[in-house]
Amino acid sequence: MTSSSPAVPQAAASDRGSPPHRVAVLIRPGFIPFELGIPHRIFGTARDAALRPLYEVVTCTPGGPGLVPSDSDVAVHVAHGPEAVEDADTVVVPASHEYGPVYEEGRLTPELAEAFRRIRPGARIVSICTGAFALAAAGLLDGRPATTHWATTDHFRRLFPRVHLHPEVLFTDDGDVLTSAGVASGIDLCLHLVRRDHGAAIAQDVARRTVVPPHREGGQAQYVERYVPERDGPGTAATRAWAAERLAEPLTLVAMARHAAMSVRTFTRRFRDETGESPGTWLTRQRVEHARTLLESTDLPMDQIAQKCGFGTAQSLRAHVQSALGVTPTAYRRTFHRVA
Template sequence: MVAKNRARSASADSGRHRVAVFVRDGLLPMELGLVHQLFGQARSEAGEPLYELVTCALRPGHVRTDTDFPIVVEHGPEVLGEADTVIVPASHEFDTTETEGRLSGPLADAVARIRPGTRIASICTGAFLVAAANLLNGRRATTHWKSAEHFRKLYPSVRLEPDVLYIDEGYVLTSAGEAAGIDLCLHMIRSDHGSAIANDVARATVVPPHRDGGQAQFIKSPVPEPEGSSTVKARAWALQNLHRQLKISDLAGQELMSNRTFTRRFREEVGISPGQWLSQRRLEHARQLLEDTEMSIEQIADSAGFGTATSLRQHLQTALGVSPSAYRNTFRGTSVVSGADGGDRLG
């Protein structure tokens, strides 16, 4: 079984799977806390802890965070050599993993302590360290979407997938932003000990056991708008008329061009076809309406030019991996709670 394979190793002292959390200056406290919270809540049927967690750093002592308080770490990198799983949170202080695409001497020495076969997982931009250790070459990986392009430049041999919440490549796992670290930790607990225990941890922490979709749903305005181009008037007009069933000739007519010339100019200036641009803008408008209004799915589909709710659902599912209702619930918190009087109130 997967649980037996993944959780086969255990600390000799406790008999529990040992998780070492390797922190650096610039640590995001939330990322350290979520690891301890989630793995720390995993219990056997007898109520015994399933994991032993140890925090370590390059050297014992104070570690700076990205807040106004430090943390005190009692253990140095020797802990990495005793771990069954190593988790690398992000740091907001750039080191050579993010500036030069390599491990510094002290980081290289620390990583070298990790035993072969140890499971290694990163949260957010912790993926830079894992990539610098040559553990992601030829593998799929993810990181925070804001750092995706920089990651690609530094580590071209890694198959980066910036639209997902986390990726499991066997003994190397990566996750996106801070909250995606929750998804990854629950996934590892689920892989080690099954869905029932992972679900219990999720309930105790009041988070969903599994989230649909990926990072794409959290990226705002993904399509840049070039200024001072020969198609800018057509694009501005189209944004005011998204509810209409637009044709290439409608847009080309705004610039007094032929369809062929307009399409060529549009690709040169925007980088995609008019049809692709229009679909992306319709989707962006629909997302805004889902977030900011009480309009029905049918009304939003009509306003954004999708025509039908079915068409909107298909486009949103393809682009973001979620339904319109799930997207709205995520960004508006529209869960309904029954009141004592039998009415409904928004929770």
């Protein structure tokens, strides 16, 4: 399970005459060196069949060219100012540990606001970790799904109540705006973008060269939720983890509310407050995500996948996958099935 709002584009080979996709990594003082390295490594490793680079990655900073300190004892000399985002196809905003008004008040600094203003219409905007605070402060996440580091979710919700926050996922994909959870989940998101742009084979090659899995297996929602503080509290996180481990079962709203020791009405209200979704919508999304994993990583027939995901029949599986992803399960498997 990787995305709360998955987008599945058609895999495509590199066009011999097309220039590389330009990625601008917008860093601020207090940036995390590891997060700066993620887009450079993942996008910078992607090559077409003729070994031509598929991406051009540049680093820029809102304050203009110069030395930018990190959150450790190193600094980097950045050659580009905010003008670099103007011709970028994708802008990546990593986290910064010099929190300031973005994190503390949900307000952009004048320099950062100017940098966001320069991003051209139609460009793809991506955050890593608490970089989502900057996207939210710019108004880019209002009414959209998003995620961020699990430890900051309560604070994020207080600052940005209009954002549909999903702390249980590793990343969200809402088409032109994407967010990732804490730190290393930026790798998952950047690999997802390579797969989205150029198909599974190139993404797998990048993953092999980077020595990371091309797609994290198993219950990614449960993996993240183990660390959400409210799991042992009065919220619905523990029930979400419980349900995600029982997708093949006929889970009902009554059963989920009973597990949470709440009335159906209270459970439904709290569930929506915490996830931005109804329990039914959330459960269907988990089942579709599990189906994606099985379609990509197994040769199981469709009726068995349907049973394992709780859809019951192959016809039901087809209807839900087509509705969520825009393609049939067969077409999805044809594009993204991974060869062992």
